[in-house]
Amino acid sequence: MSEPGIIAIAIDGPAASGKGTLARRLAAHFGLRHLDTGLTYRAVADALLRDGGDLADESAAIRAAAAIDLADLDQRRLSSYAVGEAASRVAILPGLRRALVEKQRVFADRPPGAVLDGRDIATVVLPGAPAKLYVTASPEARARRRGLEMRERGLDIDEAEVLADIRRRDARDMARADSPLRPADDAYLLDTTELDIEAALRAAVDYVSRRIADR
Secondary structure, eight states: OOOTTOEEEEEEOOTTSSHHHHHHHHHHHHTOEEEEHHHHHHHHHHHHHHTTOOTTOHHHHHHHHHTOOTTSOOHHHHTSHHHHHHHHHHTTOHHHHHHHHHHHHHHHTSTTEEEEEESSIIIIIOTTOSEEEEEEOOHHHHHHHHHHHHHHTTOOOOHHHHHHHHHHHHHHHHHOSSSOOOOOTTOEEEEOTTOOHHHHHHHHHHHHHHHHHHO
């Protein structure tokens, strides 16, 4: 539970649902800090890769996590495919997950509060957050968005393969034993399949404003 006067907003959802863009826009709207928790796992993976470490070495991963400054994550560096693949391997380490969850909670509890987005924010990291959103969209819509994003970065992509990759990630995230992806029981469900970012933002701001007013 956040301290009085601190606003915590928890956003979960599958890959390419728009939750990251929405989280950044909400943080700017309410004057809060933002943390993409997926980058914290990527930062650990990146540190292990740079040091030539074993991605299965939980102790090394926990040491790497302790050295990470969550307020200074290099999104551009951490967005590479190799780091993403390595992150999916370290993310299954239960000790590392516990260490990063604790750091994420500390980040959220510093004034004035924060918007955190990821896979298990409302269910595990911030179950007491006053505002919880689960942002989703159809796999096809998410594949189109991810494909457009990749093409804008100059990458040659096969949208059918992007869709297949999204379906694989969904299955993995939802089926994992530790902190599976699922909506919190009291989360606001926001389906962005037919919404642009402005419409999604309006819906999210209205919901969060109501939740803050009810505190």
